Amino acid sequence: MTVVSLSDVAFSYGDVPVIDGISLDIEAGEFLGLVGPNGSGKSTLLRLLLGLERPDRGEAHLFGEPAHEFGDGERIAYVAQDVTDAARDMPITVREVVRMGRYPRNLFGRFSDADRAAVDGALDRVDIADLADRRVGALSGGQRQRVFVARALAAESDLLALDEPTVALDAESRDSFYDLLADLNDRGLTIVLVEHDIGVVTARASRIACLNRELYFHGDSEDFAESDALAAAYGANQRVLDHSHDHHDAEAHASSDSEAKS
Amino acid sequence: MTAAIEFLPPLLVVNVLTGLLDWFLVAVDGGFSWVAEATGLQFLGYPYMQRAYLSVLCIGVVGPLVGSFLVYRDLSMVGDTLAHTAFAGVAVALFLDATLSIAVPPLLGALVVAVIAALLVQALVEYTDARSDAALAMVLTGGFALGSVLISLTGGGISVGINQYLFGSLATVSRADIGLLVSMALVVAVAVAVAYRPLVFVTFDETAARASRVHVRVVNTLLSILTAFVVVSAMRIMGVILVAALLVVPVVTASRLGHSFKQSIWYGIVAGEFAGFAGVTLAYLFGLAAGGSIVLVAIGGFVAVAVGLRVSH
Numbered sequence: 001m002t003v004v005s006l007s008d009v010a011f012s013y014g015d016v017p018v019i020d021g022i023s024l025d026i027e028a029g030e031f032l033g034l035v036g037p038n039g040s041g042k043s044t045l046l047r048l049l050l051g052l053e054r055p056d057r058g059e060a061h062l063f064g065e066p067a068h069e070f071g072d073g074e075r076i077a078y079v080a081q082d083v084t085d086a087a088r089d090m091p092i093t094v095r096e097v098v099r100m101g102r103y104p105r106n107l108f109g110r111f112s113d114a115d116r117a118a119v120d121g122a123l124d125r126v127d128i129a130d131l132a133d134r135r136v137g138a139l140s141g142g143q144r145q146r147v148f149v150a151r152a153l154a155a156e157s158d159l160l161a162l163d164e165p166t167v168a169l170d171a172e173s174r175d176s177f178y179d180l181l182a183d184l185n186d187r188g189l190t191i192v193l194v195e196h197d198i199g200v201v202t203a204r205a206s207r208i209a210c211l212n213r214e215l216y217f218h219g220d221s222e223d224f225a226e227s228d229a230l231a232a233a234y235g236a237n238q239r240v241l242d243h244s245h246d247h248h249d250a251e252a253h254a255s256s257d258s259e260a261k262s
Numbered sequence: 263m264t265a266a267i268e269f270l271p272p273l274l275v276v277n278v279l280t281g282l283l284d285w286f287l288v289a290v291d292g293g294f295s296w297v298a299e300a301t302g303l304q305f306l307g308y309p310y311m312q313r314a315y316l317s318v319l320c321i322g323v324v325g326p327l328v329g330s331f332l333v334y335r336d337l338s339m340v341g342d343t344l345a346h347t348a349f350a351g352v353a354v355a356l357f358l359d360a361t362l363s364i365a366v367p368p369l370l371g372a373l374v375v376a377v378i379a380a381l382l383v384q385a386l387v388e389y390t391d392a393r394s395d396a397a398l399a400m401v402l403t404g405g406f407a408l409g410s411v412l413i414s415l416t417g418g419g420i421s422v423g424i425n426q427y428l429f430g431s432l433a434t435v436s437r438a439d440i441g442l443l444v445s446m447a448l449v450v451a452v453a454v455a456v457a458y459r460p461l462v463f464v465t466f467d468e469t470a471a472r473a474s475r476v477h478v479r480v481v482n483t484l485l486s487i488l489t490a491f492v493v494v495s496a497m498r499i500m501g502v503i504l505v506a507a508l509l510v511v512p513v514v515t516a517s518r519l520g521h522s523f524k525q526s527i528w529y530g531i532v533a534g535e536f537a538g539f540a541g542v543t544l545a546y547l548f549g550l551a552a553g554g555s556i557v558l559v560a561i562g563g564f565v566a567v568a569v570g571l572r573v574s575h
Contacts, residue, residue: 050473073475080469090334090466091520097466103459104474135521148470155474 001028003159003190004049004067008058011041011048018044021058022215026192026207028158031185033205033221034194037234040212042194043081043163049192050078050161063158073104077152079145081163081194088137094147095132098122101154122153126180142173149180160184162193166200178204198230283441290316305546313435314499314546318538318556320447321496321508326516326530327454328492329509331465331485333517340486341506343383343398344376345493347405349502351375352427353412360416368427369442373494379405380486388479430501430553432545439498446491453488461485462523499542500553508534511560515567533563 004026011019018041026032026049034042047053048060051067060067063075070076101122102115123129126146131139136147145165152160166174182204185191195201201221202208208224210217210233217229224230290312298306305311332340355371358364379401386397413424426434435443454461463471464481472478489509496505512533513526520526541556 052469052472071475073473076473076475078470078473080467089517090523091517091526092462092466092523093521096462096523100459100463100466100470103463103471103476107459107476108456133521151470161473 001063002026002061003028003030003063004192005061005064006045006049006055006058009045009048009055009060010057011044011053011055017213019048019055019211020213022211023058024209024215024218026190028190029185029188031181031191031204031206032193033201033208034192034211035196035198035201035208035230035233036211036216038196040233042211045209045211046078046161046163046192046194050076052078074155075158077101077155077157077160079148079152079160079162079165081167090137092136093133094128094136094139094150095119095123097136097147098132098150098154101151101157104155118154118156122150125153126150140173141168142170142177145169145173145177146180149184153184157189159190159192162191164194164196167196174200279441279445283437283444286444287312287437287440310433310435311542311546313437313440314432314542314552315539316440317435317443317495317499318542319535320443321492321499322512322534322536322538323531324447324450324492325496325508326512326534327527328450328485328488329513330516330523330527330530331454331461332489333510333513334465335468337394338506338510339395339398339402340380340383340489341493341509343402343405344379344486344490345497345502345505346402346409347379348372348376348490348494348497349427350405350409350412351494352497352502353409353424356423357412357416367438367442369439369494369498372497373442373446373490375405376490376494377487380490381483384479384483384486426501427497428501428503429551430497430499430504432499432542432552435498443495443498446495450488450491450495453484457481457484466523500556501551504553504557507557507560508537511557511564512537515560515564518567518571533560537563 002025004024006025007023009019009022010017022045034045036042044053048055049062049067051060051062051070054060054068062070063072098119099111099115102111102118106112106115120129123132126149128143128146128150131143131147136144139147148162148165149160166177169177178200181191181193185206191205193201193205195205202225203221205221207219208217208221209215210224210229212233212235216233217224217227219227291309294306294312294315298304306315329338329341332338349372351372351374352368354375355366355368358366358371383394383397383401386401387394460471460476460481461484463474463476464478468478471481492509493505496508500508512530515533516526516529519529537556537560541559542552544550544559545552545555
């Protein structure tokens with residue numbers, strides 16, 4: 001089953017084109033990493049495929065429906081980049097946040113046994129049941145990201161979209177967070193994530209889409225490493241963050257065309 | 263005949279409601295008088311003081327209740343903005359009365375204009391590129407400007423009563439005001455209870471809520487309208503300049519104490535009630551401005567909690 005289908009999608013903020021002519025499909029059960037330089041439109045692409053923005057041109061479909069008209073909120077879970085800011089100040093417990101996962105299914109009525117079971121199951125699943133009554137703001141970055149994943153699991157959603165979820169995490173929490181995602185993906189959850197660390201994402205995701213306004217690569221992660229898409233997308237003399245081989249400059253054989261884009 | 267039948271239910275409803283209000287005020291009076299006699303605190307027996315206490319009882323609940331959904335989204339200024347536009351509503355009502363002899367209760371004028379302003383702020387933020395704080399500042403000053411111009415247009419005729427709307431007063435809450443106040447408080451409390459989940463979701467994580475197909479725009483509009491209700495409820499006692507404090511200060515105090523969000527709302531209500539009752543009492547005993555006393559007690563409560571927490575850690 002095709003979860004996401006983008007065909008020739010273009011989007012701009014005002015006069016600034018951010019996404020131009022991108023077509024790609026995401027099949028159920030995929031683990032897709034979106035990579036590209038800063039300002040390459042990764043987050044915007046994520047918002048387009050979730051139906052949070054409407055493309056200026058082309059079409060975005062979610063589970064076969066136009067993405068912006070798609071109404072089954074419980075099938076989609078989204079962890080935005082800025083979410084942790086709010087989490088720090090607001091007095092709210094882990095359980096209260098995970099319960100939000102059930103809200104799309106049950107926005108007004110009483111919580112049923114099934115709702116409560118889903119919340120408890122999700123807390124167990126990501127190993128934070130013992131933190132259920134702690135304030136979210138008092139947790140570490142890694143624990144907090146698990147809370148948001150638990151919220152998605154409580155929703156029993158089919159698609160989990162994350163925007164740079166590990167950006168504030170230390171290496172150890174990041175690894176265990178990716179272990180968790182891999183495990184969930186093995187059980188059939190479709191995952192799309194934006195990641196700045198190319199080494200990590202090529203090691204962990206099954207598919208990679210590399211973009212810089214246009215799509216430079218879309219395919220299996222093994223093939224991505226061997227392609228020159230990375231250098232093309234980043235352009236010459238751009239520093240690429242890749243923890244697996246320390247920091248290094250992207251190979252500088254990018255065309256002048258791609259330099260203009262970056 | 264049918265017309266008469268159609269008119270009957272609304273009339274009946276009005277009668278029942280006024281009856282309820284009368285019964286309620288008599289009961290309140292009985293309660294207060296009993297306490298007044300038991301404690302020797304004479305002022306609890308005065309009807310205007312009873313109405314003042316009743317109003318802070320209501321706004322002590324709805325202020326923090328609604329404020330809890332504003333403060334964590336950096337929307338604290340919404341209350342202040344709507345209060346200043348509500349002032350324009352008061353001026354419009356007084357102006358209509360002075361120039362055209364159309365009697366509009368000032369609080370009703372305030373409510374109508376504040377709700378319109380709430381929708382206007384929403385529209386400004388959504389459909390223009392105005393940043394929300396700039397949009398708020400425009401509506402805030404615009405509302406206040408409109409109010410002041412209307413007042414000056416009557417050649418000072420209506421400016422006499424304006425001070426009490428600006429700074430609040432204990433003595434001005436009428437019986438009709440109390441009816442409006444209690445009903446608005448009930449509407450707000452019921453609305454928050456019903457819409458609690460979407461409100462919490464949007465407050466905590468608006469983007470995720472939108473991705474989950476919660477109607478964020480509807481929730482935001484509801485929140486603005488509820489804020490307008492709260493501001494108008496509290497305006498008589500607190501004054502338009504200070505009214506926003508009750509949406510913000512108890513919530514900030516409670517954020518230090520509460521563990522869960524629900525708990526913090528309850529703490530906020532406790533802090534709001536404490537500030538309201540202590541503030542009104544101090545205002546009466548020492549002849550102080552009511553709104554100012556309430557706000558200072560609320561801020562005192564915040565400082566006490568902050569210091570207490572520091573000491574206990």
